Amino acid sequence: MSNTQHATPAERAAWLAAELNRHLHAYHVLDAPTIPDAEYDKLFGELQSIEAAHPELQAPDSPTLRVGAPPLDDFASVTHAVPMLSLNNGFNDEDIENFDRRVREGLDAVQLVEYATEAKFDGLAINLRYEDGVFVQAATRGDGYTGEDVTANIRTIKGIPLRLIGDAPPVLEVRGEVLMFKADFAALNARQRELGQKEFVNPRNAAAGALRQLDSRITAQRKLSFYAYGIGELSGAELPATHSALLDWYAELGLPVCAEREVVRGKDGLLGYYERIGKARPALPYEIDGVVYKTNRFEDQRALGFVSRAPRFALAHKFPAEEALTTVQAIEVQVGRTGAITPVARLAPVFVGGVTVTNATLHNEDEVRRKDVRVGDTVIVRRAGDVIPEVLSVVLEKRPAPEPLMWALPSECPVCGSHVVREADEAVARCSGGLFCSAQRKEAIRHFCGRRMMDIEGLGDRYIDNLVECKLVAGVADLYRLTLDDLLKMKRLADEREGTTPETAAQGKVPTKWAENLLDAIAAAKNPPLERLLFALGIRHVGESTAKTLADWLGKLDLIRKAPVAVLRVLPDIGGTVAESIADFFAEERNQQALDALLAAGVAPKGERAPKAALREKLETVALLAAIGIPKLTEPRARQLAEQVEQVKPGATLLALAHLPVFNVFGLPANVAEALDEWMREPANRDSLVALHELREELLAQLPEVAEAEGAMTGKTFVLTGTLPTMSRDQAQAMIEAAGGKVSGSVSKKTSYVVAGAEAGSKLAKAEELGVAILDEAGLLALLGG
DNA sequence: GCACCTCGAGTTCC
């Protein structure tokens, strides 16, 4: 065989590549080696030397590509054509029964439902993209919508074919798990030990570490494996009818698939499989953290669809989390950004669920009471959802002899000494010190610098801590005034404080590169998009999404910072609590000053714009009047009132109201009129009406003129569901709004059109039920275009 | 008024 004669190097190289790939597949996928390692190495060496002499002969699936490529600077990001979503979890028989019941109900099934079952690998989800059968790209799951390009690293995994066997479709995205076998993990750690390097804590971390290498030559030295279990984009081929057929097809294409997969029926089938795998688990060559159930027929999967981010047709049945015993050495409290006082148990280090745990949150006062955790207690610890350590319960028999006192919430903040207060119906207690409290100040600065906020790289906890302690930074604006000297001074004091004088400093040399880099990073973070600046300010109840709403609707910081509650409240997803929180924040003189200081330091949000055109209808007097929060003045009452005043003073309803002497002339029920009277007796309230009127005028003046013709879709409501083939949700929404239509979240009788993409879920079913018109992407484009 | 969903906040470890 290997002495087959080939006329040209090209022919020889092609033959070698094919031959080597055949052996790799036999060895790594079929687990049936076909030639001795030495023979393989000889052929491999020959191919390498041919390719060295004729680089153009290196095929895209050449096994020599698997040795790794020169290091990358950074991973590029990849947008998934079909999102990689997560699964809902089940932990006990009841969860599984409920799952099966919901599936049967969703499908109107009269018989037992057929499920495909498989092991749930404890590794990392990866999307492999094959074009015309050739491996072209691999991406991590990331947030499900965008991941990192790890093509070079994945190419080194021998079990992953670089070219699929037989007839492959033009585009096939294979979803699966990258993991490290227990044996390979043990061998890796033995080697690390020999080399005196740090050992990996578990196979999953070792696999994750290998995949995150920018230098794929290092990845090539770590033995990783892969199993395929799902599908992303597919074009030019028919999707098999069932999940089990898909995996059979994968096996034919040369992809590794789980050997423990089965097809079962009904909940008893599921539970039986769970038990079998549980028994087989210790003997499996890889770690698994449960099993996965999916309705076998893709048609059923489509019918069941998704709830928010997880499919209704699949469930991960997790094995019970590993538990361990340890002792509580102390219960301390932490002070969060909002002043939240959180008790934390300091634990004697214990190895559980693959990592060593030393801390576990106790959440709040009630939780400590409920579990009655005391210092010195022996407790059962586990990693909830296999991530966050959790104190399950106390082993009362092991409580020390003189019973330790029950833990009590401190009445003063341990950091600043301010009173700790707990609102009547809230679970959290808070330090009342506000920014006077250095813990809250530090957390506020930390939040400000965070990646999803201002994204100041290199400003970690330790530096923030020291900058605040050294009084170099009191508020976020101070960051922009820091000088090289300040940073060096901070570092010197910090080293003293922590008693760690680095050798270089002792030698009289002061490294400054890090400080220069940090100053650059701070200076570079002056022009975030408006929503990120808003998020960074740390206003209570304003997270990423609410910040985006504010930026989208009001467009400019100077409008947002003076917007009254009523205006905020008419915005989508902003109700009374959130609106008040925002208005309160900006009503605080200190916050306004801090914001001015930021602007003075050169911080300027980019992309400020005019308020959204659709704000016009939100600013209708009736809506505003109802949003003010006048007691008893509900929307219909507000309408009644506004319509009558409008007739007297067209266009100036709010202003007119502010000057009206009496309110019992509008046919309002007596108690409503009385409440209104009462409210109007307060001059400040009348003033706020005037202010609201003025701001409304200002906003209206800034609104972009809506084209006279208005969109063809004015008054139509759209609902988007599923993944559209070429447009993102945002793009589709923008197009619809540009045409004057509205996009809403749920289907009702009022919905004009449902735009359904791939994997459309319950909304599509609902639309069919209600007889709402359904469009695909092409239909939408036709409608908007025509 | 209730049920459902989404968002915010806090947390752990590598």
Added chain:
DNA sequence: CTCGAGGTGC
């Protein structure tokens, strides 16, 4: 990841 709370639709 999970909990709690806020918002919205029915």
